[in-house]
Amino acid sequence: MKKEVLDQTGTALPGAERRTSNIEHRTSKHGDASAPPYDLEERLLEYSARIIRLADSQKNSRAANHVGGQLLRSGTSPLPNHGEAQAAESLNDFVHKPKICLKELRESHRWLRLIKRVPLIEKPAKVDPLIEETDQLIRIFVSSLRKVSSRQISSSRVAEEAPESDSETSMFDVQPPAGPPRKPVTYAPKKRAVSRRKSP
Secondary structure (H helix, E strand, O other): OEEEEEOOOOOEEEEEEEEOOHHHOEOOHHHOOOOOEOOHHHHHHHHHHHHHHHHHOOOOOHHHHHHHHHHHHHHHOHHHHHHHHHOOOOHHHHHHHHHHHHHHHHHHHHHHHHHHHOOOOOOHHHHHHHHHHHHHHHHHHHHHHHHHHHHHHHHHHHHHHOOOOOOHHHHHHOOOOOOOOOOOOOOOOOOOOOOOOOOO
16 A cells, blocks of 8 residues: 655655555455554454453353363464564564464364354354454465565575675575574694793
């Protein structure tokens, strides 16, 4: 989404545009353009809250306690992992955390379907909106990971073809190494300690 850039008087500058951040992107909520802007963190926060409320509303039985505990673990996991991805220390870490989010969302989707099938709550139809939201979040993470993977592939191809450079920019355009570079090991003969005696 692009917005016009205005000068100090409020007049649009010709040909000047600025891109909006992810936080300003609007949802495609059933094609409603008037839907309020949101960011993924807020959506995952609300999702975790809904998971907690569902787990608390389940029947008090051995099966419900087991399934509810599993759903609580997987359904609240994407929120903190998304936060860790925002503070990733490397490109590998940045890709790894959303993969965990996706894995946990897929697990939550299965638990929700099981809760509805048994059923483990009084009104099983109440699970449907949460199943739908889980499905949409899965699609968001799948799409994001595909984009990151395609960028990684194109970056690695560019890095293979380009000459080596010590600049900071080229270091962050490619996937960082898995660990610190190994230093070559050199062996040198040990020197004997010579004891010097004082002459009388």
